[in-house]
Amino acid sequence: MQDYYLKKLDRVTAILTQLQSKPLVRAQDLALKFEVSVRTIYRDIKTLENAGIPVIGEAGSGYSLMDGYKLPPVMFTKEEILSFITAEKLMQKFSHDSLGSHYQTAMEKVRSVLKHSDKNLIQNIEKQIDIFNYHPKTEDTIKNIIPTILESIAEKRQLTLEYTTADSAISLRTIEVVGVFYEFNYWYIMAFCTLRNDFRQFRVDRVRKIFKTQNPFLQEYGQINEYRRNSNGNKTRVRLLVNKKIIPHLVNSKKYYGLIEEIEREKGFEMIFETEWIKDGFPRWLITFADYAEILEPESLKISLQELIDKISIIQKT
Structure with missing residues (x-):
């Protein structure tokens, strides 16, 4: 019985974290994540409401926290802190330059809310973890290029690129970005190219200039992996x-x-x-x-x- 209540406490706490991190959370998604029934999720939401948490929404639509509601800083477990350290090492070696500085700032905020003992844990462990990468980082001429690309996805606005092709020619393209991915030491953009009227991949380090336009996407897109599998281009x-x-x-x-x-x-x-x-x-x-x-x-x-x-x-x- 005690084990049941411990599991319930862990799950309810995790649901609260989900509500804090997303604008809308569906009961079906929570049930799938925690491997319980939807009815159990409904009861967990009721537990949060009884505890005074202002949850907005209802069964069948989705749940969110009342706008402006603030919770005390999140407490991390030692296992989570160790995963942060490892992730930080990976970001230092493999992240794009336009993302690295933002991640470093985010990690400083995470460190600021840690207990003194956890800060000592980081200091003792972080020098004992290293990632060996035998490929030099690619250099880009544009600051914050990947955040700019991701913003265009979120806003569903077209981008215009000045792009250097594989044969060193300069091409001007207007694209609708599906997503970005990292493969074999390069960052790529997967996008619908209005010039070719088809899906294309663009290497980020070959982008010379990038402009955000006010033109909306002409169509809706699915997940990036669908287009990586199905996009043939000139193959x-x-x-x-x-x-x-x-x-x-x-x-x-x-x-x-x-x-x-x-x-x-x-x-x-x-x-x-x-x-x-x-x-x-x-x-x-x-x-x-x-x-x-x-x-x-x-x-x-x-x-x-x-x-x-x-x-x-x-x-x-x-």
Whole structure:
């Protein structure tokens, strides 16, 4: 019985935290998060109301706290504090410069509400955690570029970019941003490009100028992963038959070069890609394990690979 009430107390406290951090919280979402029934959530909300917490809303719509209601500073557990320290180390190594300073300010606010003993815990532990990153950070010419991009998503306003393409050409694009993501040491924008009338990815470090417009989005968008999976752009389909011996060495790079499917065959793995770098990047990657791979399609990739091998051979002879 005591265990039941402890679990209920933890859950009710967590629900209060959710109400503090979001404008509207649905009972169905809380039930899913805490793995209880919706009816149990209704009872938990009633417990908060009986405790004097001004919860606004009703079953079936959603709940929020009365505007202007303030609670005492949140107290963190030691496990939560240790997770903050680790997250801070990760942010220092992998975050975009336009986000790092804001995160540091946020962490200073978190530290300011900690107990003296917890501050000592941070001081004793933070120098014992490190993240080793062997890739240099990319540098951007625009301050606060990612916050600007995220604001455009929140406001559903188009952005205009001056963008340097892979072949060093300057292109002016108007985009509707779906989201941003980090992959293989680069930050990317996933967006609908009004010039191409299709979804495109833009590397953040290649953006030379960025302007917020007053033009609203022309359509609604779903989650970013839906567009990363389904957006084909100007991609070429590639099929390789790869020796099983080399597969463990391609774990990360194969996804970067557009792997969409991997099928085990008698003589190896058939790997299917959709790549935008068929003329240069993909052949240069393929040459690193070409003696373990057979090109099934397209024929043009065989030609590109052979031309690259011939070029290397000529350079080595001179």
